[in-house]
Amino acid sequence: MPEYTLDSEPDYPIFGKKVDTLIEDSLSDGNYLYRALGIEDHPDLDLDQLVSKIKKLGTDKYDLNRKEVCHEDFEMYDHDIQAGIFKIKKGKLILGDNFEHNSLFGDTIKKFFFNVLYDRGYKVRIDLIIIYYKNKFENAKIVGSKPSKLRQGLDKYLFKFKEPKNKKESIAAIIKILR
Secondary structure (H helix, E strand, O other), rough: OOOOOOOOOOOOOHHHHHHHHHHHHOOEEEEEEEEOOHHHOOOOHHHHHHHHHHHHHHHOOOOOOOOOHHHHHHHOEEEEEEEEEEEEEEEEOOOOOOOOOOHHHHHHHHHHHHHHHHHHHOOOOOOEEEEEHHHHEEEOOOOOOOOHHHHHHHHHHEEEEHHHHHHHHEEEEEOOOOO
16 A cells, blocks of 8 residues: 555555455454554564564564563563454444444554654554464563553553463464555
């Protein structure tokens, strides 16, 4: 999707439908988690190198010394990934209440377009989506001090692998959003 750039506000419905349709056509009915990534957050890798690491490790968390975005908000949780949730039923995406648009990808690129600048200080284009089988994860638990009001509810987007030694078997799909 070379037309998807950060030069202007993306066309969420059009771009969303393209990727949502691909997801519906590629995955069977079930519950899934998804992570959207931008190559800007991985400056030492190109897209194919990042995909290779993810396939090998089962996650984009390849550098144990690298702190994730919003680390301070998540550090009290025992988690492996932050991810959104969706399901496919009768071949169609079913989205939760937290979606502003009726599109998984459309809603995600809107959130990235507006929110990521505040988190990171720079814009990030989504280049990759990792889709996981939700049944391979459990919800994160609080292990540090109790979260403040601003942080409550965050744990519904934080997950831990049930089988840490088999992370790569948790991947249902990897989607590249080519430039």
